[in-house]
Amino acid sequence: MENLKLVFKSWFLTTCFLTFLLFQKNANARLSIASIDGLAEQKIATQVALPIFKQAGIDVIISPMPAARANRELLMGRQDGNLLRIASFGNGKPNLIKVPTAYAKVNTYAYAKAEKNIIINSVEDFKKYHIAVVRGVQTSMNFTTNMPHVHLLTSLEQAIDFVLKDRADIVITSNVSALLAFQKKQLVDMEPIFFVGQEPLYIFLHKKHKPTVKKLDRAIKNLQQLGVMDYLVTTHSELYLNSQAL
Numbered sequence: 001m002e003n004l005k006l007v008f009k010s011w012f013l014t015t016c017f018l019t020f021l022l023f024q025k026n027a028n029a030r031l032s033i034a035s036i037d038g039l040a041e042q043k044i045a046t047q048v049a050l051p052i053f054k055q056a057g058i059d060v061i062i063s064p065m066p067a068a069r070a071n072r073e074l075l076m077g078r079q080d081g082n083l084l085r086i087a088s089f090g091n092g093k094p095n096l097i098k099v100p101t102a103y104a105k106v107n108t109y110a111y112a113k114a115e116k117n118i119i120i121n122s123v124e125d126f127k128k129y130h131i132a133v134v135r136g137v138q139t140s141m142n143f144t145t146n147m148p149h150v151h152l153l154t155s156l157e158q159a160i161d162f163v164l165k166d167r168a169d170i171v172i173t174s175n176v177s178a179l180l181a182f183q184k185k186q187l188v189d190m191e192p193i194f195f196v197g198q199e200p201l202y203i204f205l206h207k208k209h210k211p212t213v214k215k216l217d218r219a220i221k222n223l224q225q226l227g228v229m230d231y232l233v234t235t236h237s238e239l240y241l242n243s244q245a246l
Helices: 002-028 040-055 067-075 123-128 138-143 156-164 175-185 207-225 228-245
Strands: 031-036 060-065 081-085 096-098 104-113 131-134 150-153 170-174 190-206
Touching: 031 040, 031 067, 040 060, 040 081, 040 104, 040 175, 040 190, 040 207, 040 228, 060 067, 067 081, 096 207, 104 138, 104 156, 104 175, 131 138, 131 156, 138 170, 138 190, 150 156, 156 170, 156 175, 170 175, 175 190, 175 228, 190 207, 207 228
Parallel strands: 031 060, 031 081, 131 150, 131 170
Antiparallel strands: 081 190, 096 190, 104 170, 104 190
16 A cells, blocks of 8 residues: 555656646747748748737747748748748748738839830730749749749849849849848839739748747737737837937
C-alpha cells in the first residue's frame, strides 16, 4: 500500500511538473512572421500588424527577408506566417491558411523611363517589352505570367537598376514602394505608364496554426468596426513616408 502511495505521489508530481512546463512553453510561445524586405508597404504593414496581434493576444516576431525566401520558409513551416499577401498567394499551397479579412490593400503600377516614351494601352502591349519584377511578389508575378521577357530580381532596387541600365524597359511594383525607391535614388525621369490594379492584402499562416486564424480575423474585424484599421494604415503610412523624406 505504501509503495502504491509512493507511485501515485510520484505520478502526480511528474504530471504537475510536465503540466507546468507545457504551460510555460505556451505562455512564452510566439509566432515568427516573415515580411518582404526592401518594400515600403511591407514596413508600413509591419507597424499596422503589431496592434492586430496584440488585440488577438498573440506574441509575435516579424522578420524581414527576401520574398522568395519568405515563401519558402513559410511553406516548410520554418516561419509561422507571412504578412501582406494577395489572396492568390495561397493558390496551390495546401499548407497555408489565409486570415479571411483583408487588413490593407496595394496599388500596383508599371513604371518606365520618361525618355523611352513607352505607351501601354492594354496588357497585350507588355509582351513587346522586357519587364523587371521582384521574385516572390505575387501581384507582379501573376501579372507577368506567360509574358515572354520577364526578369525576376531579388529586390526592388535590383529591378529598378535593370531599367536604369536598359536591361529591362519596365519595372512593376506598388506606388508606395516606387515613390520611396525613386526618392532614395533621386530619380526624376521614371513615370507610371500603366495601372496594373488594386488588390486586398491578407495575413497567411501555416496550417499548424489553424486555431490562431480565427483569433486574428476577429481582431482585424474588431479594429475595423472601431475605425482603428484605417487610422493605423493612414498614420503609419504618413510616418514612414515623412521619416524617409528627412
